[in-house]
Amino acid sequence: MDLDQLHTFLEIVRLKSFSKAALTCYRTQPAISAQIRQLELEVNTALFERLGTRIQLTQAGRIFADYAEKILDLRRQSQNAINELERVPRGELIIAANEATCIYVLPRVFSGYKKLFPNVQLLVDRSYGKHVVEAVMDNLADFGFTQLPVQEKKLQVVQVHTDEIKLLAPASHPLASRASVRCDELTGEQLLLPKSGATRAKLNAWLEPVEDSLHISMELDSTEMIKRFVLAGLGLSFMAASHCKEGVEAGELATVSLEPEPLIRKLGLVYRKDKAFSKAGLGFIQVVMDSAGLAGPASVLHTEAEE
Amino acid sequence: MDLDQLHTFLEIVRLKSFSKAALTCYRTQPAISAQIRQLELEVNTALFERLGTRIQLTQAGRIFADYAEKILDLRRQSQNAINELERVPRGELIIAANEATCIYVLPRVFSGYKKLFPNVQLLVDRSYGKHVVEAVMDNLADFGFTQLPVQEKKLQVVQVHTDEIKLLAPASHPLASRASVRCDELTGEQLLLPKSGATRAKLNAWLEPVEDSLHISMELDSTEMIKRFVLAGLGLSFMAASHCKEGVEAGELATVSLEPEPLIRKLGLVYRKDKAFSKAGLGFIQVVMDSAGLAGPASVLHTEAEE
DNA sequence: AACGTATGTAACTGGTCGAGATCCATCGTT
DNA sequence: AACGATGGATCTCGACCAGTTACATACGTT
Numbered sequence: 266m267d268l269d270q271l272h273t274f275l276e277i278v279r280l281k282s283f284s285k286a287a288l289t290c291y292r293t294q295p296a297i298s299a300q301i302r303q304l305e306l307e308v309n310t311a312l313f314e315r316l317g318t319r320i321q322l323t324q325a326g327r328i329f330a331d332y333a334e335k336i337l338d339l340r341r342q343s344q345n346a347i348n349e350l351e352r353v354p355r356g357e358l359i360i361a362a363n364e365a366t367c368i369y370v371l372p373r374v375f376s377g378y379k380k381l382f383p384n385v386q387l388l389v390d391r392s393y394g395k396h397v398v399e400a401v402m403d404n405l406a407d408f409g410f411t412q413l414p415v416q417e418k419k420l421q422v423v424q425v426h427t428d429e430i431k432l433l434a435p436a437s438h439p440l441a442s443r444a445s446v447r448c449d450e451l452t453g454e455q456l457l458l459p460k461s462g463a464t465r466a467k468l469n470a471w472l473e474p475v476e477d478s479l480h481i482s483m484e485l486d487s488t489e490m491i492k493r494f495v496l497a498g499l500g501l502s503f504m505a506a507s508h509c510k511e512g513v514e515a516g517e518l519a520t521v522s523l524e525p526e527p528l529i530r531k532l533g534l535v536y537r538k539d540k541a542f543s544k545a546g547l548g549f550i551q552v553v554m555d556s557a558g559l560a561g562p563a564s565v566l567h568t569e570a571e572e
Numbered sequence: 573m574d575l576d577q578l579h580t581f582l583e584i585v586r587l588k589s590f591s592k593a594a595l596t597c598y599r600t601q602p603a604i605s606a607q608i609r610q611l612e613l614e615v616n617t618a619l620f621e622r623l624g625t626r627i628q629l630t631q632a633g634r635i636f637a638d639y640a641e642k643i644l645d646l647r648r649q650s651q652n653a654i655n656e657l658e659r660v661p662r663g664e665l666i667i668a669a670n671e672a673t674c675i676y677v678l679p680r681v682f683s684g685y686k687k688l689f690p691n692v693q694l695l696v697d698r699s700y701g702k703h704v705v706e707a708v709m710d711n712l713a714d715f716g717f718t719q720l721p722v723q724e725k726k727l728q729v730v731q732v733h734t735d736e737i738k739l740l741a742p743a744s745h746p747l748a749s750r751a752s753v754r755c756d757e758l759t760g761e762q763l764l765l766p767k768s769g770a771t772r773a774k775l776n777a778w779l780e781p782v783e784d785s786l787h788i789s790m791e792l793d794s795t796e797m798i799k800r801f802v803l804a805g806l807g808l809s810f811m812a813a814s815h816c817k818e819g820v821e822a823g824e825l826a827t828v829s830l831e832p833e834p835l836i837r838k839l840g841l842v843y844r845k846d847k848a849f850s851k852a853g854l855g856f857i858q859v860v861m862d863s864a865g866l867a868g869p870a871s872v873l874h875t876e877a878e879e
Numbered sequence: 880a881a882c883g884t885a886t887g888t889a890a891c892t893g894g895t896c897g898a899g900a901t902c903c904a905t906c907g908t909t
Numbered sequence: 910a911a912c913g914a915t916g917g918a919t920c921t922c923g924a925c926c927a928g929t930t931a932c933a934t935a936c937g938t939t
Contacts, residue, residue: 311848317905324663332650343639356631541618624936
């Protein structure tokens with residue numbers, strides 16, 4: 266059964282004529298007759314009485330007309346709902362990110378996004394390191410924030426921001442006032458290192474020359490914990506500058522660049538290239554790019570949310 | 573948009589696979605892909621995300637799936653309603669008949685019909701003589717009861733019963749005890765004749781030999797009025813035997829056959845040959861035929877009404 | 880790395896739907 | 910009553926579309 270047939274049927278009902286319906290349906294009269302014939306065959310009942318020149322609905326026809334109306338109405342509603350989804354995005358986006366990103370990056374991005382798309386629910390999948398990439402790959406999350414580089418070819422990467430990983434020390438520490446520090450200067454210090462992840466890998470590489478003479482007193486996996494431990498004088502650590510900006514500005518903590526060259530940490534937004542994004546998703550990419558000072562892929566921002 | 577497409581779509585949603593849906597839809601997988609492609613084209617939105625081997629509904633797809641369910645549900649409901657109409661007829665039948673038939677024939681027929689089809693509403697179009705035929709011809713009435721013969725070729729005729737038109741007199745009248753009467757014996761009597769109609773035409777023909785010497789004192793168009801007038805001694809009249817049975821049996825009225833041969837009045841059920849009758853209509857024909865002692869056209873009576 | 884699974888793509892083909900012409904019945908008009 | 914006009918049914922033909930078959934491609938698993 267074709268919805269065209271239903272439309273034709275209702276046009277006939279409305280105009281009480283096959284020929285007139287043929288005009289409004291942009292078909293010839295035989296085509297209309299054929300459609301109805303097929304429809305009657307399908308419901309196995311006559312829908313019209315053919316009374317020479319006049320036609321009239323049968324009882325079954327009257328009943329069927331009601332349903333046909335409802336069905337076409339639902340069809341229209343469905344199209345409206347889909348169009349509305351494009352115009353005023355809603356639904357949900359699942360964003361995977363590690364804890365630090367959740368704390369230091371997402372709040373700003375989310376608040377910008379929510380202004381534009383108040384009807385989209387943002388769900389945070391707070392996971393760790395490569396689990397973020399996996400979640401995006403498995404389509405369990407729509408977006409992920411992760412440290413770059415990411416090697417997956419299927420993922421699109423948008424660099425969000427660049428951070429420098431610095432030595433983190435209490436403001437009172439002798440090294441705190443230094444402009445930069447070499448790895449061999451840390452051999453006598455208690456070190457608090459992140460337990461795992463890309464930053465830890467970078468640090469391992471940087472510390473490798475003095476690897477054997479280090480005092481790694483703790484491995485932690487929370488930036489907040491590390492900051493408090495450092496503040497309490499339990500040791501030195503390393504941290505992305507943006508993650509400890511408040512502590513430094515408050516004069517409690519100090520950061521020192523690493524030598525011979527700064528350790529750079531790049532944060533990126535990743536998503537599947539083959540993802541079929543709605544306006545809600547495209548808008549998210551746009552907002553992230555904007556907050557990174559990049560030009561967006563398309564002008565999705567003109568989609569003003571209204572409600 | 574085809575309902576098949578919707579069904580396919582929902583099968584894919586249910587089975588989460590194009591190929592599996594192909595099996596349950598008795599199509600090949602490319603056919604399924606094509607259907608969905610066309611559907612997506614029509615709603616102008618991707619309904620699935622193609623993630624290599626896996627597929628997943630998009631937001632729009634989830635919304636559309638709801639509507640598709642509802643639409644197919646309505647389709648099923650419509651078929652059920654139509655089937656139910658066949659199984660337990662309902663709706664209405666319009667029956668055209670003149671007053672006498674309404675009084676002396678319909679009550680019995682209707683009560684028989686209502687026992688079988690309690691959900692069918694019987695509407696009486698009480699009209700006169702040939703208006704009955706016209707009403708049926710114009711499809712303003714589904715059935716008509718009228719005096720036979722009817723010459724319309726488009727009408728199907730079922731003879732319902734045969735009546736004899738007799739002279740109607742008060743029981744005390746000299747002619748009341750006669751076995752039969754000739755027209756010339758009525759020249760001295762006051763006559764009350766039906767105003768018009770087939771019976772009047774028949775009587776005119778019978779009275780024609782003595783036409784000029786008759787005293788036609790009144791022309792009435794109600795059998796009840798004629799009976800009362802005759803009873804009151806205002807004159808003699810003519811009436812179908814079955815229309816005055818009670819009065820005769822009560823000993824108040826007498827009927828006398830006409831000479832040289834009885835005047836026969838045949839009552840028939842008429843309906844358009846091209847009428848697309850539902851079970852309700854076929855059942856009515858059956859009931860009328862049964863009450864006339866005829867074999868029906870089909871065994872519609874097995875349709876027991878249940879509610 | 881190779882295989883199995885799953886979707887997309889590309890010709891081919893058969894069925895179907897619509898156009899056009901014709902037929903038939905009815906209805907209104909002269 | 911005969912006529913033309915109207916409206917629906919039927920037939921044939923042609924074009925298009927949907928479906929099959931076969932092949933390509935991508936992903937996940939052994």
